[in-house]
Amino acid sequence: MIPTGRHPVLRLRDAGMSFGDRTLWRGLDLDVLPGEFIAVLGPNGAGKTTLLKAILGQQGLSEGTIEFLDQPVRRGHRKIGYVPQQRLMESGTPLRARDMIALGITGHRFGLRRETRDERRRIDALVAEVGAAPFAAAPVATLSGGEQQRARVGQALASQPALLLCDEPLISLDLRHQRGVTELIDAQRRKTGAAVVFVTHDVNPILDVVDRVVYIAGGRFTIGMPDEVLRADVLSDLYGTPVDVVRTLGRIVIVGSTEGTSIGEGEHDHAHHHDSSGDVDPEGPIR
Numbered sequence: 001m002i003p004t005g006r007h008p009v010l011r012l013r014d015a016g017m018s019f020g021d022r023t024l025w026r027g028l029d030l031d032v033l034p035g036e037f038i039a040v041l042g043p044n045g046a047g048k049t050t051l052l053k054a055i056l057g058q059q060g061l062s063e064g065t066i067e068f069l070d071q072p073v074r075r076g077h078r079k080i081g082y083v084p085q086q087r088l089m090e091s092g093t094p095l096r097a098r099d100m101i102a103l104g105i106t107g108h109r110f111g112l113r114r115e116t117r118d119e120r121r122r123i124d125a126l127v128a129e130v131g132a133a134p135f136a137a138a139p140v141a142t143l144s145g146g147e148q149q150r151a152r153v154g155q156a157l158a159s160q161p162a163l164l165l166c167d168e169p170l171i172s173l174d175l176r177h178q179r180g181v182t183e184l185i186d187a188q189r190r191k192t193g194a195a196v197v198f199v200t201h202d203v204n205p206i207l208d209v210v211d212r213v214v215y216i217a218g219g220r221f222t223i224g225m226p227d228e229v230l231r232a233d234v235l236s237d238l239y240g241t242p243v244d245v246v247r248t249l250g251r252i253v254i255v256g257s258t259e260g261t262s263i264g265e266g267e268h269d270h271a272h273h274h275d276s277s278g279d280v281d282p283e284g285p286i287r
């Protein structure tokens with residue numbers, strides 16, 4: 001459910017992003033409310049990550065404005081948490097799961113001095129919160145992808161963010177860990193009121209928790225509730241080519257056709273287009 005009558009955490013007005021003569025998106029108006037869960041969907045290269053970078057103040061807009069807590073966005077805002085893509089840590093990395101979470105609280109001071117008692121208490125609470133207690137003392141390189149992602153979520157939550165930006169945090173996780181990490185993020189936004197902007201190429205793992213979808217494709221976008229956006233007519237219009245939205249076994253699969261030929265599984269050329277369920281990738285057919 002979309003919360004109403006509350007002041008937006010994030011406000012985009014007429015926001016546009018172009019590189020040379022290529023427009024990723026423009027005319028983007030979006031108010032993200034406290035506690036709201038927004039999914040950003042779209043094919044490879046649509047501009048999803050670039051949207052997060054713009055919100056993080058790392059990439060200037062070509063036009064328009066972005067405000068976070070009523071101020072123009074800037075780099076390094078403590079009240080924006082960021083959960084990156086799952087990537088396995090190199091073996092030999094001495095960092096323990098608890099250290100990784102602690103970095104969110106002690107920041108650059110890590111390793112230079114002992115934690116204060118208050119910091120230790122807050123870190124322990126976070127470790128428990130994200131379910132990392134059983135592996136808190138283990139080097140992160142020895143943990144599973146799902147365990148590492150829990151630690152990354154813990155780090156991102158350390159500053160009690162008003163906005164949590166997630167960039168494909170479920171990639172390469174199996175279904176159980178996808179669910180675990182999704183439930184963790186969902187529980188946090190309900191408890192703390194943090195808004196979530198979640199970039200993903202596959203909406204299925206988060207379908208139950210999403211309030212609204214921003215679907216970007218071919219320099220255009222559409223925004224609405226999942227049932228309003230994830231429809232054949234809406235996406236065909238957005239892509240400018242016939243697209244079908246197939247609901248099967250509780251999943252949504254988006255299939256397009258190129259030059260009249262249906263493209264299905266096995267056509268994917270992008271590493272993160274292989275989801276662990278083995279289903280046809282929602283975005284794979286559409287380039």
Ligand SMILES: Nc1ncnc2c1ncn2[C@@H]1O[C@H](COP(=O)(O)OP(=O)(O)OP(=O)(O)O)[C@@H](O)[C@H]1O
Pocket residue numbers: 019024042043044045046047048049050051201
């Ligand atoms: N600073 C930049 N200068 C020029 N082009 C850029 C810059 N940043 C991003 N792009 C281009 O913008 C496009 C969108 O990139 P982005 O990473 O936002 O896509 P995405 O939707 O996240 O894709 P994927 O699903 O593949 O991760 C890409 O073609 C990329 O090369």
